[in-house]
Amino acid sequence: DAGVTxxxxxxxxTRGQQVTLRCSPKSxxxxxxxxxxxxxxxxxxxxxxxxxEERQRGNFPDRFSxxxxxxxxSELNVNALLLGDSALYLCAxxxxxxxxxxxxxxxxxxxxx
Amino acid sequence: xxxxxxxxxxxxxxxAASLELGCNYSYGGTVNLFWYVQYxxxxxxxxxxxxxxxxxxxxxxxxxxxxxxxxxxFNLRKxxxxxxxxxxxxxxxxxxxxxxxxxxxxxxTTLTVKP
Numbered sequence: 001d002a003g004v005t006x007x008x009x010x011x012x013x014t015r016g017q018q019v020t021l022r023c024s025p026k027s028x029x030x031x032x033x034x035x036x037x038x039x040x041x042x043x044x045x046x047x048x049x050x051x052x053e054e055r056q057r058g059n060f061p062d063r064f065s066x067x068x069x070x071x072x073x074s075e076l077n078v079n080a081l082l083l084g085d086s087a088l089y090l091c092a093x094x095x096x097x098x099x100x101x102x103x104x105x106x107x108x109x110x111x112x113x
Numbered sequence: 114x115x116x117x118x119x120x121x122x123x124x125x126x127x128x129a130a131s132l133e134l135g136c137n138y139s140y141g142g143t144v145n146l147f148w149y150v151q152y153x154x155x156x157x158x159x160x161x162x163x164x165x166x167x168x169x170x171x172x173x174x175x176x177x178x179x180x181x182x183x184x185x186x187f188n189l190r191k192x193x194x195x196x197x198x199x200x201x202x203x204x205x206x207x208x209x210x211x212x213x214x215x216x217x218x219x220x221x222t223t224l225t226v227k228p
Binding site: 033035040041042043044045048050055056058090092094097098100101102103104105106107 | 117119145156158159162203211214215216218221
């Protein structure tokens with residue numbers, strides 16, 4: 001039973017560029033949430049996708065957008081990268097749109113130069 | 114808005130010592146509460162959770178937590194820590210807002226257990 005997988009593992013971009021991160025949820029899960037974890041801080045909620053729609057959003061600008069595909073996998077897109085976007089980006093999957101237990105992937109380490 | 118506060122940023126203990134990590138949250142509605150652990154080089158793993166019922170919940174590896182509704186607290190405890198418990202611990206609150214869940218994490222507590 002595969003857990004949550006994310007790709008790529010590491011990514012280096014320069015300011016102003018755009019990036020796409022990918023996530024495949026745990027088998028049987030239909031909800032994907034994305035988090036940003038800066039060094040020394042806890043994960044910060046970006047948004048949650050369920051039934052291919054954004055259902056909930058945290059305090060992140062519109063430069064952060066996402067998508068969920070019919071097979072429940074998801075992408076996180078960040079446009080016009082800033083130095084402050086450097087962080088570990090975590091994907092978590094769960095079952096249903098409620099406040100259920102989330103299972104986390106290993107994350108994508110994004111470095112913006 | 115939800116918020117989660119973890120009182121200790123870094124805790125250092127000797128093996129066999131008892132552990133208590135504090136977690137307080139602010140939110141006026143019903144929440145589900147979680148403790149996650151991140152061992153060195155590994156990803157976040159669920160340690161234990163509270164949804165309803167008995168406010169004392171038991172998790173993996175001998176950890177337990179007590180939900181005290183009147184204090185908005187969900188403290189993590191372990192009677193006797195081991196060197197292998199060295200990790201970062203995150204408290205999280207998940208609230209149903211509108212028709213979707215929204216999670217808020219604390220900033221974590223780094224636990225170092227000396228052999």
